[in-house]
Amino acid sequence: MIRVLLADDQALVRAGFGLILAGEPDVEVVGEAADGEEAVALALGLQPDVVLMDIRMPLQDGIAATRAVTSQLSQTRVIMLTTFDLDDYVIDAFRAGASGFLLKTAPPPQLIAAVRTIHDGDALLAPTSTRRLLEQVVRLTPAPPSLAQLTAREHAVLLMLAGGLTNAEIAERLVVEPSTVKSHVAGVLSKLHLRDRVQAVVFAYEHGLVRPGVDNSPS
Numbered sequence: 406m407i408r409v410l411l412a413d414d415q416a417l418v419r420a421g422f423g424l425i426l427a428g429e430p431d432v433e434v435v436g437e438a439a440d441g442e443e444a445v446a447l448a449l450g451l452q453p454d455v456v457l458m459d460i461r462m463p464l465q466d467g468i469a470a471t472r473a474v475t476s477q478l479s480q481t482r483v484i485m486l487t488t489f490d491l492d493d494y495v496i497d498a499f500r501a502g503a504s505g506f507l508l509k510t511a512p513p514p515q516l517i518a519a520v521r522t523i524h525d526g527d528a529l530l531a532p533t534s535t536r537r538l539l540e541q542v543v544r545l546t547p548a549p550p551s552l553a554q555l556t557a558r559e560h561a562v563l564l565m566l567a568g569g570l571t572n573a574e575i576a577e578r579l580v581v582e583p584s585t586v587k588s589h590v591a592g593v594l595s596k597l598h599l600r601d602r603v604q605a606v607v608f609a610y611e612h613g614l615v616r617p618g619v620d621n622s623p624s
Contacts, residue, residue, distance in 0.1 A: 406432070406433050409453055409455045410434075410435060410436045412444035412447075412457065412462065413458075413459040414440055419437045425513045429517055435453055441465025444458060445465065445474055449477060452478055454480070454524050455523050456471075456474060456481060457486055458484065458503070460485050460494055467486075467498065468494060468501050471483045471501040472501035474502070475501065476502065482524065483502065484507050484523055485498045485505070485506040486509050487506050487507070487509065499604060503603065505522075546612060555592075559592050562579075562593060563593050563605060564609065564614060566593070566605050
């Protein structure tokens with residue numbers, strides 16, 4: 406059972422998402438929060454698997470709330486809810502530990518799929534938006550020493566992650582088993598001290614490992 410916490414200052418939004426998720430046999434809404442402070446308190450108490458977190462809330466915004474939750478609950482994943490797919494705050498949300506973002510206008514099947522995707526440990530990035538978002542708002546910074554710890558294969562996997570490839574697509578390109586790719590991804594995250602695939606993508610853009618508008622994946 407996937408345990409979900411809803412955090413949004415609009416009661417109608419929480420009610421709508423709650424009704425959609427309540428119809429799924431493998432999902433349970435365990436709580437609702439109307440502001441960021443309440444979201445953090447409920448998350449720490451309930452320890453849900455997934456938090457649907459509005460990016461703009463009173464008392465404490467979704468980014469600060471996400472940072473508080475992810476820093477204390479390593480197994481809880483956060484999906485940021487946004488109104489626009491190029492929200493200026495999305496990158497900050499990723500840095501705070503969010504595992505993905507979803508438009509509030511997303512249709513019910515996409516919402517349900519998002520919860521399951523995040524729960525399964527994959528990253529969630531709104532289709533067609535991610536690269537435009539990163540290209541517009543990310544700020545280049547020097548690469549940390551930890552980057553040198555990656556093997557050549559792990560470095561290649563990082564570039565393919567940044568290119569938006571799934572584990573299955575990476576496995577096909579490298580001619581290896583998906584389980585091998587999963588191991589490489591885990592190595593990348595561990596060595597670079599990253600929480601998940603989303604942070605790996607942001608890392609690649611921030612440190613100039615990929616160039617906008619170019620297929621940066623190794624051939």
